[in-house]
Amino acid sequence: MSDNASVYLDNHATTRIDPDVFESMIPWFTDSYGNAGSGTHVMGTSARDAVESARRRVADTVGATAREIVFTSGATESVNLAIAGVVSRQPSGQCVVPVTEHVAVLDVVDQLERNGLSVCRVPVAAKDTETPGALDLNLLDEMIGAGTSLVSVMFANNEIGTVHPISAIADIVHSHGALLHVDCAQAIGNCSIDVTTSGADLASFSAHKCHGPKGVGALYVRRQQRIVRINPQVFGGGQERGLRSGTLNVPGIVGMGHACELASKRLDESIEQMTTLRAKLWDLLVDTIPGIQLNGPLLDRGVRLPNNLNVLIPGIDGSTLLAELSRTGVAASAGSACSSEQPRPSHVLLALGLSEEEVRQSIRFGLSRMTTSQEIQSASERLQAAIQSLGSA
Numbered sequence: 001m002s003d004n005a006s007v008y009l010d011n012h013a014t015t016r017i018d019p020d021v022f023e024s025m026i027p028w029f030t031d032s033y034g035n036a037g038s039g040t041h042v043m044g045t046s047a048r049d050a051v052e053s054a055r056r057r058v059a060d061t062v063g064a065t066a067r068e069i070v071f072t073s074g075a076t077e078s079v080n081l082a083i084a085g086v087v088s089r090q091p092s093g094q095c096v097v098p099v100t101e102h103v104a105v106l107d108v109v110d111q112l113e114r115n116g117l118s119v120c121r122v123p124v125a126a127k128d129t130e131t132p133g134a135l136d137l138n139l140l141d142e143m144i145g146a147g148t149s150l151v152s153v154m155f156a157n158n159e160i161g162t163v164h165p166i167s168a169i170a171d172i173v174h175s176h177g178a179l180l181h182v183d184c185a186q187a188i189g190n191c192s193i194d195v196t197t198s199g200a201d202l203a204s205f206s207a208h209k210c211h212g213p214k215g216v217g218a219l220y221v222r223r224q225q226r227i228v229r230i231n232p233q234v235f236g237g238g239q240e241r242g243l244r245s246g247t248l249n250v251p252g253i254v255g256m257g258h259a260c261e262l263a264s265k266r267l268d269e270s271i272e273q274m275t276t277l278r279a280k281l282w283d284l285l286v287d288t289i290p291g292i293q294l295n296g297p298l299l300d301r302g303v304r305l306p307n308n309l310n311v312l313i314p315g316i317d318g319s320t321l322l323a324e325l326s327r328t329g330v331a332a333s334a335g336s337a338c339s340s341e342q343p344r345p346s347h348v349l350l351a352l353g354l355s356e357e358e359v360r361q362s363i364r365f366g367l368s369r370m371t372t373s374q375e376i377q378s379a380s381e382r383l384q385a386a387i388q389s390l391g392s393a
């Protein structure tokens, strides 16, 4: 890599499309552009076959069966379909969510609350505890009531990487007769996922977080052991067994299938590589930046996403630092990409008990399986130089 090559460390926001994934999508834009709903000609039936093959690949990656996968436009839509789809069957019920969920979850429950849903928001462990961002499962158990129809918990947090114990949470949720939705947007390619054995009833996925295309995702809706019923939120042609109408995004779906398959084939190797490089980045930062602090859980396997590092650099304004880093070709972020257009202090870091000033001094790095050791070295050097230039400005 050349000295001034750009370094992309914002992989929680989105990932680079894998060149093989991109290749696999091209024919579905160019020669084979049929509508997967057209059953009267080969262009249509071959598109339908490609969609069904992608459905099997996505299902295999997450431990589901193909008929449990509904294609959507991304995790935001999947989350909305899951939550509104359950709640609309029982509008006066209650929904339980941790306060550190992604806005895709928090905003839809806020909206449903305005229409009469009762919402219970669960706090998480603070910054000075063993696992910041973790749920107290006894408290969760207490907060789920007789009227609770749905609990929604993310598999792993997109800002601080806390991984939640989904099987244990599912047991608690089911003991109250409620359903569990798991937002897995950050998990594919970074964690081993098995929706069936973990007990999730619904789970949301996004292709662009695992080297697939943007604008395509999936919702898992359990049909094995028990059938989970949701109401559709988009109406029209009745595609996706009536759960999500609209002409299918065939190239995107093919790309998602391919991206999921690659993610699962390379999972062990990717976790190993990202864990090593993340440790290298942290070690380099600790050695060179006085007072730097880790936001979120320790960098242990299974407790934190292997690709996540969120740090607090005392005395340095995060957004000024990110702008300086960007000028030198390093892409990092302050937190969720969805909130960077309307800067608000991170609700996740605030929930851990950081002050607004500490939140402003925090930045997030997200690695991917494509991140190299040289990139980590170079990013840490540019970060150090950026901090020095800001300090002397």
Ligand SMILES: Cc1ncc(COP(=O)(O)O)c(C=O)c1O
Pocket (backbone or CB within 6 Å): 012, 013, 073, 074, 075, 076, 077, 079, 102, 104, 154, 156, 157, 158, 183, 185, 186, 205, 206, 207, 217, 337, 338
């Ligand atoms: C945890 C989580 N949920 C949901 C989403 C939304 O995903 P999408 O961009 O596919 O709509 C994101 C995106 O950052 C995320 O990190």
